Amino acid sequence: MRTLREFDDRLLSPYTGWTRNHWAALADHLLLSARRYASDTHARISFPGPAGGYGADVDGLEGFARTFLAAGFRVAGESGRDPHGLMDWYAQGLAAGTDPHSPERWVRLDEHGQPKVEAASLALVLHLTRPWLWDRLDPRVQEQVVDYLTPAIGSDYPPINWIWFQIVVEQFLLSVGGPARHGDSRWDAQLGARGDVPEGARGDVQRDAREGARGEGRAGLRADMRRDIDAGLAFTDGFARENGWYADGAERAYDHYSGWALQFYPVIWTEMAAGDPAADSRRAVYLERLERYLRDAVHLVGADGSPLIQGRSLTYRFAAATPFWTGAYAGLATPAPGLLRRAASGIVRHFAEHGAPDDDGVLTLGWHHPWRPIAQTYSGPGSPYWAAKGMFGLALPADHPVWTAVEEPLPAETGDFQFAVPAPGWLVSGTRADGVVRVLNHGTDHSHPGTNLTDSPLYARLGYSTATSPALAGEHAAEPLDQSAAILDEHGLPSHRTGFDTLLVDRLPTGTLLGASRWQAHWVTPDPTTLDHGSGRSGKVRLGPHLTVLSAVRGPWEVRLIRLTAAGDVTGPLRIGGWPLPAQTPSTDDLSSGGASNGALHSRVIPGPSLDLSGVTAAEDSSPLAPWTLIPWCATSTPAQPEQWYEAAVFLGAQAPEESPTVSWDGSSAHLTWPDGTTDTVDTYTLG
Structure with a gap:
């Protein structure tokens, strides 16, 4: 990778020097480096290192889905311009990963809990890049993708930020007409046995909220999805706390998930469901919470760009930048665009200048450098690529105010x-x-x-x-x-x-x-x-x-x-x-x-x-x-x-x-x- 310093612009970014060019170059470096570890069909990206707690099959899916986030943001922000052929490359992986007969097919949502996380990333990117990826997929592959995502319907999700994964997946299915656009027989089978998460991770409260008989056939599945979404939205309302903060479930669980998940997905969902009265009415509430949360969050970034070293999943590193880009994406006037970019760029520059990614362009399990104890027992070599969520700003075009405004100092600098x-x-x-x-x-x-x-x-x-x-x-x-x-x-x-x-x-x-x-x-x-x-x-x-x-x-x-x-x-x-x-x-x-x-x-x-x-x-x-x-x-x-x-x-x-x-x-x-x-x-x- 060319040194990122060559892109420095101290007039536009007097505190970090970073511009959109830095972010784009870093994303390209991560994505092109990841290709070295891809399977022949691109369905699995298996980064170096021991298998994670869920096994190599899940690791390969994580590697695909999490880098797919960066690819999607990159192309969406360029309105489809794609000099590296990212969409074609990932389209091949989608085709093989969702093909039940492929030797590289993905672990399904009804076989293991972790694919429920990765499915949300797939759905999110397919939404953001719809004209350049989904709409160009072969109808057979579209059916495979819908089939792969469908076990989310009616399934139990842990009663934490995972509820949003189900909401995003099912909202995407509704937006593309699936499963109602397919024959009844294929989808009626889903009404029998539904997938479960591993023992001990069941969302009993959410399941109880969906009590009652489910519909039959195509119309029934669509009704089930709407019921899941409504129940999930009501359930996540219970996460809201004072001053825009969210707890990650019923426990006193406050960490970076409050920003990179619980503030992020509500904004994404309201866009995916735009025109739905429920989404339009909730959007104002979500944005009010986000704006208030960000007023606190900008104070939690050190002058050197380090985020607060607290809470689990720290190996996701610059995913901590996600809520700042979410504020810009939502069009918030405060905090100011220049301050939002200062916070986000400070975080990613902090890691880029301390060895992440490494010399091979890989995000290892660690913080600045590889250090396995920072990860959880289930983390695998593809897990750190949830850091790609922190590159969400690339989904915004170069003329967006968050990219054109002059950087403003962090509170810790003033x-x-x-x-x-x-x-x-x-x-x-x-x-x-x-x-x-x-x-x-x-x-x-x-x-x-x-x-x-x-x-x-x-x-x-x-x-x-x-x-x-x-x-x-x-x-x-x-x-x-x-x-x-x-x-x-x-x-x-x-x-x-x-x-x-x-x-x-x-x-x-x-x-x-x-x-x-x-x-x-x-x-x-x-x-x-x-x-x-x-x-x-x-x-x-x-x-x-x-x-x-x-x-x-x-x-x-x-x-x-x-x-x-x-x-x-x-x-x-x-x-x-x-x-x-x-x-x-x-x-x-x-x-x-x-x-x-x-x-x-x-x-x-x-x-x-x-x-x-x-x-x-x-x-x-x-x-x-x-x-x-x-x-x-x-x-x-x-x-x-x-x-x-x-x-x-x-x-x-x-x-x-x-x-x-x-x-x-x-x-x-x-x-x-x-x-x-x-x-x-x-x-x-x-x-x-």
Whole structure:
């Protein structure tokens, strides 16, 4: 690939230099590189590496469907101009993949759950490129495609973002007249046995919403599709939360899926169903949510373009750019087009300049470079190509305002900011000096209040940022240390916090943020038969004291206050972990002083009274950012005392702090004095 720097335009894009030419060149590079790994008929693209958890057949389908997204966006934005013959190339794969007699035929939707995901990508691209692909397919291939997609009708989908996959597929089927355009006999057979997702992934709530007798024959299947779509839309309405945010299902699951799936598909569906009164009436609601969500989302991109390193499926990398392009595609006036492109281009440039794709033009399982632990157990070598969703902006023509507007700076580049996001329970703080965005987490754990699961490092830590990664491998992935407040049992094992209650998410008049949560410390011996898909795991539980944690956040500082309430059978020392700092080497000048530096950033935990131990733990190969992770911590040397408030100041920033916040007490009131001279008083009595 030619260096992307040759396309730089610092007048149009003063912050990234990136233009539509960069995006187009990157997409072409990914697509042409992928052809080296395609089967003879193009139906399967099998990238190098061990097979994923669902097997090589699913991997090959993922490789086709996910690169197909980039191809579709590329051609749609060029109004059919296709110098690389992308549509013809993928048409061959469609013909073979949907042919039930082909040796390269795809795993069907009624044979495995994962094809239900990939089917949505097929339907989406066939919609976007209809004049240049679908309308030119041989009628026999069109029938095969319809036949391949039809098991979506009436099938159970997991009650999360997957519901949108069914909606998109069935809306496409309705738009092309299938299955009603075919003979009754072929489709009547579908009314007998319907496909299921794997055991444990059934969408019972959605299935119940479709109770009642289904129709017969062609008209019946069309009625079934409309019933599925209506039920799915009603069901996904339940995902909506405050300020435009979506939870990914009933759990407190807030992550990048809120943007790259739950904001994306509603806009796509309303376009696919344009003219339908239901779609037209919902569009205004969806766009209002998207606009409000994007006001928060632009603050969650670091000045270096890194998205927040939180939540599962991070190996999809620049899929995190999807919601910004969705806002442009929907014609939103705010955030401004130049800011939307700045966010999206910053994200993709961040990865392109850090080794993704690799020298062979492949998106490997990893973050900047190959690093398998960042993926889920089911991920295969084709999975990372969902990153193609982040190239959705290419579906917009070169004269669209999002491409012609001058880039505007990200919030992290214009000044310090701090605000609370009630839905996920996040306190967000960005600082211009280092361009880092930090999130203190008192509302997200991918679970429900009262559960006693292990902590997922991707969801249940107390803090996440654009410059640090939680420990995702090694002992500290399963035994929380970074960004934690834990009781150590008799074996020195830390307790978990999943299942906490959110007590407070607020912003004081001074701008200081407050968040608080409470949970019963617990230790879990995981059930070895439980699969880990990125959330907590169940098992045999031991219970300890209740912990109440309050975070006061200002700039690069957090004052963390912790109190224990006696309960349960286990007690022990209290340990507080700070920001996990990526480092090239485990040696620093201050490994024993409660702080660490990697030359660019500093991480500190400054203990208050009674926290008489401190240090820095160096964890090898525990995150995708660097060979080592340095985690400062402090602790009590003896069992923590109930009803006593413990305090620590936690720091992440570019400059080593000369002053730290101080805390003084007047009864239940904590008086906080910050390095900038601001004072805040927090009445802890209100926390109970």
